[in-house]
Amino acid sequence: MSSVLNSIDIQYVLGSLIKIALFWVFIMITVAYMVYAERRVLAVMQNRLGPNRVGWQGLLQPFADLIKFIFKEDIIPLSVNKVLYIVAPVVVLVPAMMVLIVYPFGPRSAPLPGGEMLSNMLNNLGNSLGYDWALDLRHVNLFVTNFNVGLLYIFALTSLGVYGIVIAGWASNSKYSLLGGLRSSAQMISYELALSLSVVAILIPAGTLDLVKIVEGQGGTWFGFIPKWNVLALFPAGIIAFIVYLISAIAETNRVPFDLPEAETELVAGFHTEYSALKFALFFMAEYVNMTTVSVLAAAVFLGGWQGPLVGSYPWLGFVWFIAKVFFFLFLYIWLRGTLPRFRYDQLMNFGWKILLPAALVNIVLAAVLGVIFL
Amino acid sequence: MEIIHLLFLAFAALAVVAAFNVILQRNPIYSAIGLIVVLCSLAALFLTLNAQFIAAIQIIVYAGAIMVLFVFVIMLLNVREEEARTDRQKYLKLLAVPLFVALLAEVVVVIRYVNATPPAIPNPNTVSDPATSLGTVESLARGMFTDYVLPFEATSVLILMAIVGAMYLARRESPAEVERIEQALAADSAAETGADGSPHA
Numbered sequence: 133m134s135s136v137l138n139s140i141d142i143q144y145v146l147g148s149l150i151k152i153a154l155f156w157v158f159i160m161i162t163v164a165y166m167v168y169a170e171r172r173v174l175a176v177m178q179n180r181l182g183p184n185r186v187g188w189q190g191l192l193q194p195f196a197d198l199i200k201f202i203f204k205e206d207i208i209p210l211s212v213n214k215v216l217y218i219v220a221p222v223v224v225l226v227p228a229m230m231v232l233i234v235y236p237f238g239p240r241s242a243p244l245p246g247g248e249m250l251s252n253m254l255n256n257l258g259n260s261l262g263y264d265w266a267l268d269l270r271h272v273n274l275f276v277t278n279f280n281v282g283l284l285y286i287f288a289l290t291s292l293g294v295y296g297i298v299i300a301g302w303a304s305n306s307k308y309s310l311l312g313g314l315r316s317s318a319q320m321i322s323y324e325l326a327l328s329l330s331v332v333a334i335l336i337p338a339g340t341l342d343l344v345k346i347v348e349g350q351g352g353t354w355f356g357f358i359p360k361w362n363v364l365a366l367f368p369a370g371i372i373a374f375i376v377y378l379i380s381a382i383a384e385t386n387r388v389p390f391d392l393p394e395a396e397t398e399l400v401a402g403f404h405t406e407y408s409a410l411k412f413a414l415f416f417m418a419e420y421v422n423m424t425t426v427s428v429l430a431a432a433v434f435l436g437g438w439q440g441p442l443v444g445s446y447p448w449l450g451f452v453w454f455i456a457k458v459f460f461f462l463f464l465y466i467w468l469r470g471t472l473p474r475f476r477y478d479q480l481m482n483f484g485w486k487i488l489l490p491a492a493l494v495n496i497v498l499a500a501v502l503g504v505i506f507l
Numbered sequence: 508m509e510i511i512h513l514l515f516l517a518f519a520a521l522a523v524v525a526a527f528n529v530i531l532q533r534n535p536i537y538s539a540i541g542l543i544v545v546l547c548s549l550a551a552l553f554l555t556l557n558a559q560f561i562a563a564i565q566i567i568v569y570a571g572a573i574m575v576l577f578v579f580v581i582m583l584l585n586v587r588e589e590e591a592r593t594d595r596q597k598y599l600k601l602l603a604v605p606l607f608v609a610l611l612a613e614v615v616v617v618i619r620y621v622n623a624t625p626p627a628i629p630n631p632n633t634v635s636d637p638a639t640s641l642g643t644v645e646s647l648a649r650g651m652f653t654d655y656v657l658p659f660e661a662t663s664v665l666i667l668m669a670i671v672g673a674m675y676l677a678r679r680e681s682p683a684e685v686e687r688i689e690q691a692l693a694a695d696s697a698a699e700t701g702a703d704g705s706p707h708a
Contacts, residue, residue, distance in 0.1 A: 279559060281559045281644065284560070284567065288550075288563045292547075292571060295575070295578065298582065313582075314582070317575060317579065321575055324571075341644055
């Protein structure tokens with residue numbers, strides 16, 4: 133057993149766990165306040181006030197909602213398939229949360245304030261317990277891990293989320309749920325193709341599937357003022373890929389104007405019609421986590437991630453740039469919701485298969501040709 | 508013994524348990540879910556063997572695409588229990604025993620006679636050229652487009668033929684054909700209603 137313990141890199145494992153916990157809390161708070169922001173911004177767009185009672189300007193509203201969800205009665209309808217009904221929300225949320233280990237929040241080895249003191253303290257503690265940890269916390273990577281297929285890892289896990297929705301629709305034993313689940317999964321499968329293919333065109337200038345390296349490759353400028361972001365690379369292939377990505381990302385996360393699975397006028401609430409209390413909250417959370425994931429990908433792959441002015445001298449500024457770009461995309465979701473009506477189902481499928489998918493395929497060829505000429 | 512070996516054993520055990528689940532469940536939806544678990548644990552096994560790209564592709568292609576189609580069909584047809592007509596193929600049960608023995612023998616031979624120590628795996632994080640380290644996209648692509656280009660192209664032609672075949676079988680008939688089939692179906696259902704004395708559900 134001791135050999136098993138010796139094979140563990142304490143610094144790597146503990147550091148990763150702490151970072152996962154911190155980023156998890158960060159994402160959860162983002163999700164909570166994304167819901168709040170959505171309600172407030174939509175209210176402004178529709179000339180209303182929105183929730184402004186709990187705390188200053190309603191800022192404590194997310195916590196009030198959470199407490200409400202926890203204390204509500206958890207109703208399990210009689211005719212459901214109990215095991216699958218309970219498992220489904222978990223199957224949706226867990227893969228959605230698992231992707232955060234490859235989010236590139238910021239640059240490598242940013243200096244940790246007070247890191248030297250902290251590592252000395254922990255090493256002394258280790259020595260007094262008889263271990264030689266040799267921790268070095270003077271610099272930290274502002275991401276949990278990077279590995280050579282980070283982008284595919286995200287696509288793989290997000291493609292698993294669809295099972296939760298299908299299972300929820302089926303296990304609920306209700307026609308609205310089943311129709312909603314089928315619609316949702318059909319939509320996710322259709323748009324996943326365009327989503328992945330649009331990113332393939334960007335892999336040609338990027339040259340790697342590692343998200344951290346994709347971001348690192350976007351440093352610097354062209355002609356001194358145009359940032360070297362992939363969205364502008366191999367013009368116009370990058371910008372076409374970005375547009376295709378953005379549209380399919382919105383469809384992939386089942387949001388307005390592609391929120392057919394939850395079209396309340398036709399399907400009540402879609403696949404989660406029969407869910408209540410905390411189980412419903414899990415679906416809700418998963419939807420917002422998925423929105424964060426596609427926004428993170430959009431920021432990291434197309435808009436240079438944490439790259440921005442002054443990052444070279446202040447690495448922690450990269451975190452701020454990255455978050456600003458992600459929040460821009462999250463705001464875009466709300467903006468669209470306040471602006472656009474819903475598509476019809478046949479329009480949605482035609483658009484995905486006959487326009488977006490061919491556009492993404494042609495764009496890969498275009499990017500490859502331009503790549504051979506210019507790279 | 509390293510932590511990675513423990514992970515390998517854990518996921519191997521999970522794969523076997525889930526595989527039994529696939530064949531022992533009577534409800535097809537549980538079998539399908541068991542198969543998804545098998546595919547995901549295989550992906551985890553690939554990860555412990557330093558084949559990250561294969562692991563990701565395993566999940567994207569099999570768990571993310573093919574199995575979704577399976578689950579879809581099972582739910583749309585709403586197949587509840589195993590259907591009785593599978594009993595017609597009883598001779599397959601007799602065939603299963605020799606086939607299982609053959610498979611077991613094959614595994615034993617591979618374990619016994621094939622050189623068991625794999626080559627040392629260079630760590631992708633320390634090797635400067637990713638094409639030389641195992642499991643990366645670069646090394647896989649190099650193999651696929653140089654040493655194994657003929658099998659690779661042959662497979663793609665095979666898949667193309669399958670797609671064209673499926674398109675041919677599923678293609679829309681001419682308007683006259685469609686009308687003929689619809690008329691035949693209408694006559695069929697009318698005859699059934701008459702014979703049963705009740706409308707066909």
